[in-house]
Amino acid sequence: MTATRTAEGWSLLGELPERVVSGCLYDSAGWLGMWETTGIERRVRHGYVHAEGQVLPLYALTSSPFWHGYLAQSAQTRLGSRHVFAGSTYSMYTKRGTFPQALARGAHATAMEWIDAGDADLLIAPNLTDDAAATWEDAVGPPAGRVLLDRTYSCELSGDFDDHLRRLPKKLRQDVRRRLRRADERGLRIDMVEGPEAHGLVPSALPLVVGTTDEHGWPALYDEDTLHALLRAPGALLAVARVADRIAGVFFGFRHDAEVTFLCGGVDYSGLTELSTYVALMYRCLEWGYANGFRRIEWGRDNYRFKERHGLVGTDLWALVYSPDRPPAQDGAPATALADMHRVLAAYIEGRG
Template identity: 30%
Template structure:
């Protein structure tokens, strides 16, 4: 269930999961989606290209932000008494991408060239700092630590993945004995309660996004977080090839759902929501999880990336954690207290995640 690795003669070992699960976020279409979102306040942007480990051209975007809902959610989770960032800040790869495209870069030279260009742009924009987000363990992270050490570093989150076997039964078989019986029992009870699995691809999802958005807001509120998405952002997501709204429904109502992307051989569950009162009566979230895994396998996916947060649920259901690090580089505009605030937030986030 864990990563296989690909060896690059000039660089080092890159995990199979980093390549497969991160491929979506290195596409032009993903960047075009991100600049249409309104969840982050984007003042300016540019796009850098590089060769990835499978010999293809990937892209990593740089955004100048005047605010970020997702970063603010991290500050809330870390119980920070003051805002950590002073805006505007430059961000290399969106906070809404589970993996930085640089994780799959084919060479140390490519990583360093992108970073140097991003630092130049950040200075030109008079950014308060440059954040290189969602770096996972591997050559890109290592070469930056060695050749361009950041001024500070924070483990902001972790994404949750699994390598997919040949069938849903095989997947359930990898769970603990209690996990296997719980998933089968909840899936059966959901079916007995009339819950159905529905797929709506691309623009067919648009009319159902307001219902889904309300579920994501329930999740945010339940965890004392600000809403992470808005309707304009979700509508923009429908333009990305492979986007599908997956839902668990009963009596014409969405009880749980996710915005998911099928890209190459990966299934990326990007956003999810649930109607909490139905959790113990209709079991929609476990039902949706099982149906999503089965769909991904049927579509030929080798990996599922179920995204960030709700760690305990994901651990119980067979996913493993990949730490996501953010490197912070100071600019001529950086205030003197940023480093200490970052260290405090890093310690608090580790306590919040619990691993």
């Protein structure tokens, strides 16, 4: 483990520590080590800010498909992708809740040095909860812009699966049970697979996963190499919906402590109505979660109204964007571009556009 700089309660490490204090999957050493092996984001350089046993990765990128997707959706051409990211945009939480302010201070100071060196233009701290965004602002001051980037959904698991269904509104409960019966009758089965079997299904899974990113002109967010890397993360598994030998849907999931996180997935839309594939995948994964003693499931982003209708709890994910300007110009680029981006994405997330 190489420390390249130490200051004000934080260190910049050239390598990921073996032991990391984590609050969720995306803070864990297993996840961060796996993500270091992926190439879907084009990294110029990276490092790990370390404080009080926790780490915050910094990635200087020339391209990130996920960031480009948000730019494309908001028709934003003035921001680009050549930035320092404090945590990958692919990770749904950079930090959950509060965390040491020294991490934000170290990330900000290091990013400004990388920007001064010509490696990037802006610092972007993506996927921050309300509390985490407040910690950033307390630590390093107001950003040039604040964007409601996305919303992710979760549910707590209490009691058993039948209890969960009973907590649904009666009409919805009856519909879910009907769809599950119909899926069973038509031969749809849901399996949890991992290891070599899961890796062997990646070529079939990829078209389903990237097929969900066509809306709003998003680029393909994953490739086969990245999906294989995800399956090498500790606790990784693949929830697979099959009819005979045909793959009808997949969810990529990760077990971490008493929680399961589903990051990405997709279904074959040609059979969606006949098989109720998405509902079957979701509720059979819930049933599996209860049966295996998990206490929480993170369901991921998008499909907002469906997830709300099924009783999932939304968490807003913010991006704070810092400019090397002191203080940030609030009446010019990038502030105007970020304000426009926020307006478009917030309208979409909240169902107003």
